[in-house]
Amino acid sequence: MKPRLFQFHPSPLCAKVRKILEFKGLTYETVEVDYLDRAQLLAVSGQINVPALELESGEVLTDSASIVTRLEALYPDPTVLPPLSRGLHVALTRYLEGDAAEVLMRAAIPDLMEYYGRQSDQHLAFFKLIHERRHGAGFCARMAAEHEANLRRAEEILAPLDEALNDKAFLLGRLGLADFALYGQLWRLAFTGELKLPARLANLREFFGRIDRLSAALDA
């Protein structure tokens, strides 16, 4: 059996892991977890968050950072932690999945509400419950009302990353973990099928396409 990645389609951390698997040349299947029904995910991984990765050996990995560490140990070549910039990749990933993720998550709330609302009223209610437990009552409605400002804030924090890509294809020169983390965070603005990055962030738009096409490039 191929490795199985348990995911929610909109999840940035699942997007990151998908591209790392593809970069390493590993074929895998995705299991789309229903936001409301996590029984299989719980049975397989003992917890209810994604990504969870079940390897061919039966070993089950959770937490995207631990997944990357284990994949690096099992399949070191090609590495996502290039020797001379390993620390920078880790530090930048921490920023992208910390402060930057918070800003981009806020900008993505209306799309997420639409996505789960289309599945059912219960899906939307559960999505709101999870986010309002974390961020306070009224969070989702407030994010919808403040959407324009949230998009401006997202553009602000993405601008320096766009600038870093002026003269190179990847953030630190050679493709590595931080690029996959950035791809995952940009996925928040792309999971609907439309890349909602402002036109002025042209380098980032190209960058997203470059990583997005990785599997196709490897298949070629």
Ligand SMILES: N[C@@H](CCC(=O)N[C@@H](CS)C(=O)NCC(=O)O)C(=O)O
């Ligand atoms: N530290 C974990 C965080 C995993 C996580 O929070 N995943 C989100 C999706 S990106 C999730 O499953 N959230 C649960 C929920 O929304 O109910 C990792 O890096 O994998």
